[in-house]
Amino acid sequence: MLSIALAGKPNAGKSTFYTAATMADVDVANYPFTTIDANRGVSYVRTDCPCLERDERCNADNCEDGKRYVPIELLDVAGLVPGAHEGKGLGNQFLDELTNADVIVNVVDASGGTNAKGEPVDIGEHDPLEDIDFIEEEMDLWLAGIVDRNWESVERKSRSPDFDIDDVLADMLSGFGASPKQIATVLRELDYPEDPIQWEDAHREELARLVRERTKPIVVAANKIDVAPEENVERLLELDKPVIPTTAEGELALRRAADNGLVDYDPGDETLEIGDDVNDAQREALEDLRETMAEWDGTGVQGALNHAVYDLLEHITAYPVEDAAKWSDGSGNILPDAHLLPDGSTPVDLAYAVHSDIGDGYLHAVNAKSNREVGENYELEEGDVIKIVSTN
Numbered sequence: 322m323l324s325i326a327l328a329g330k331p332n333a334g335k336s337t338f339y340t341a342a343t344m345a346d347v348d349v350a351n352y353p354f355t356t357i358d359a360n361r362g363v364s365y366v367r368t369d370c371p372c373l374e375r376d377e378r379c380n381a382d383n384c385e386d387g388k389r390y391v392p393i394e395l396l397d398v399a400g401l402v403p404g405a406h407e408g409k410g411l412g413n414q415f416l417d418e419l420t421n422a423d424v425i426v427n428v429v430d431a432s433g434g435t436n437a438k439g440e441p442v443d444i445g446e447h448d449p450l451e452d453i454d455f456i457e458e459e460m461d462l463w464l465a466g467i468v469d470r471n472w473e474s475v476e477r478k479s480r481s482p483d484f485d486i487d488d489v490l491a492d493m494l495s496g497f498g499a500s501p502k503q504i505a506t507v508l509r510e511l512d513y514p515e516d517p518i519q520w521e522d523a524h525r526e527e528l529a530r531l532v533r534e535r536t537k538p539i540v541v542a543a544n545k546i547d548v549a550p551e552e553n554v555e556r557l558l559e560l561d562k563p564v565i566p567t568t569a570e571g572e573l574a575l576r577r578a579a580d581n582g583l584v585d586y587d588p589g590d591e592t593l594e595i596g597d598d599v600n601d602a603q604r605e606a607l608e609d610l611r612e613t614m615a616e617w618d619g620t621g622v623q624g625a626l627n628h629a630v631y632d633l634l635e636h637i638t639a640y641p642v643e644d645a646a647k648w649s650d651g652s653g654n655i656l657p658d659a660h661l662l663p664d665g666s667t668p669v670d671l672a673y674a675v676h677s678d679i680g681d682g683y684l685h686a687v688n689a690k691s692n693r694e695v696g697e698n699y700e701l702e703e704g705d706v707i708k709i710v711s712t713n
């Protein structure tokens with residue numbers, strides 16, 4: 322499963338975001354280091370279900386009237402503070418946990434109501450722009466430290482006649498989630514001495530930065546938009562980085578209200594419908610939230626997860642079926658499964674995602690929307706419904 326980590330300084334709203342997005346109970350509190358261990362839960366990205374193109378909506382568990390929710394893993398990593406790579410504020414442990422992630426949501430307190438260490442200050446007192454770069458810098462320095470510590474072994478291996486720097490670095494950085502292909506791309510971009518003994522700190526730092534950029538893309542969640550000065554959010558949106566305005570607290574309130582039947586709201590909706598069973602105080606709070614959502618296109622929590630998976634990781638959703646006419650599995654369930662695959666994936670990749678046996682026995686595939694056979698080099702598109710024919 323794809324894994325998204327929530328990073329950011331203490332009190333930015335990571336645990337609130339996590340709780341809302343997974344609806345699990347974790348500690349949410351206004352003091353640093355509430356979350357000591359990485360919390361790991363299941364959340365979803367949202368997409369249009371192909372059943373919208375049919376007369377009837379499908380009955381899949383993760384489809385709500387054509388709103389399709391595809392599972393991903395969400396990690397609530399404890400707060401990072403500047404200096405984390407040197408071990409400040411339990412830093413190394415937190416950075417290690419980020420290693421497991423495919424993509425990172427950097428939760429920033431856009432209200433400016435917490436200082437650099439995450440301690441509460443008056444709203445607007447701290448400039449949230451200062452909280453953007455340090456996560457990247459901490460990760461870069463931390464990775465550079467790992468490269469540094471391993472460099473002697475690279476130097477040793479370089480004496481072997483069949484030394485290949487691509488292989489050695491791919492091996493060293495595979496634990497960080499870097500594929501051999503990514504390492505090869507990075508090495509093409511990097512200007513470096515042939516002989517590892519001649520590498521300087523600057524070379525290793527640049528290598529670390531490029532690898533981190535490729536293997537851990539980051540989207541910023543400009544959080545607490547419900548209380549943030551609008552100007553702060555606008556300045557964050559002007560950055561040359563992906564930024565999604567969010568209110569994690571608003572999303573949490575909405576999910577709880579929806580659970581209790583007080584509102585009509587599905588994660589990722591841009592607005593909500595207030596039911597008749599709310600009291601005056603609830604109505605007022607929900608109307609405020611509705612105004613905030615109207616300004617920023619929803620609570621942004623779903624938007625941030627979607628951006629991470631569909632835009633930064635460039636994934637698509639494909640739906641394997643056994644019956645190309647009914648779009649169902651063998652038991653008649655319509656569109657039972659959805660798979661997230663990297664852009665450019667083929668029916669063979671989808672077959673392997675379903676099961677390695679299905680992949681091994683792959684014969685051909687049918688695009689169930691057009692009812693035409695597709696070649697094994699066909700590039701799957703978002704929302705494709707595919708029947709795989711396999712000997713297994």
Ligand SMILES: Nc1nc2c(ncn2[C@@H]2O[C@H](COP(=O)(O)OP(=O)(O)O)[C@@H](O)[C@H]2O)c(=O)[nH]1
Pocket residue numbers: 329330331332333334335336337338348349350351352353354355356400544545546547548567568569570571
């Ligand atoms: N106003 C507002 N407060 C929020 C929002 N998200 C989180 N908070 C509050 O910020 C404080 C810290 O939240 P928490 O999720 O524990 O932060 P963490 O340390 O990053 O995990 C808590 O009091 C939350 O209720 C938000 O979107 N708006």
Ligand SMILES: [Mg+2]
Pocket residue numbers: 335336337348354355356399400
């Ligand atoms: Mg927390």
